[in-house]
């Protein structure tokens with residue numbers, strides 16, 4: 001993880017865009033933190049309790065303030081399975097009820113998969129969600145004197161994914177709504193049409209800086225190019241194919257090369273899978 005300042009007292013912890021490995025503690029994603037007068041707000045907690053000390057060290061390199069709050073933006077392993085480490089040290093875990101619900105639904109399967117990658121580095125990791133989930137789609141938080149909004153604007157990579165918006169610094173922690181530099185992944189648990197619509201709703205915030213779920217922080221124009229345009233393209237092209245009764249195999253084959261998105265890392269691994277999954281989901285709607 002690389003610490004990158006994105007505004008005054010606001011930092012991204014930028015993880016690798018590769019797959020989960022033993023060496024990266026399965027944190028192939030971005031976390032972040034905000035330094036306040038009263039403590040640090042950590043955004044997402046890593047995939048295990050064993051990466052807790054690494055995250056603490058990264059924060060300690062910037063401030064002597066303790067981590068007092070942990071905000072979870074999603075339900076994928078690397079967003080929250082490290083919660084218990086910080087809770088044991090007195091941090092309050094904060095999340096929307098929608099997010100917590102999905103965390104509970106996927107915890108077991110994520111732990112099984114992590115076991116294969118991490119082995120002993122998963123030791124001691126137990127799922128711990130926010131004890132008092134917020135039953136709202138928008139929650140104004142004032143943590144250590146910094147105003148922020150925890151927002152659900154629609155489902156995306158997972159149902160219940162949330163964003164953290166900092167209006168004073170115009171920084172958006174977008175979680176897995178936005179992937180930069182690398183291609184996003186549409187899974188059976190993703191909601192491709194909602195994801196596209198949620199991205200559009202997010203644009204209305206007009207953030208100056210977008211900290212994506214994966215990839216280096218960037219601006220809204222880059223988020224549009226690397227994520228928004230690709231979501232638009234998937235939905236538009238696959239709907240066209242369905243209108244024409246084009247079979248799934250032919251559709252995937254025809255759209256497998258997409259020059260405007262080939263620069264995204266992992267394009268060769270993921271574009272076909274994404275087309276396939278988009279086709280299945282949009283076909284099921286008809």
Ligand SMILES: [Zn+2]
Nearest residue numbers: 029076176213
């Ligand atoms: Zn992710």
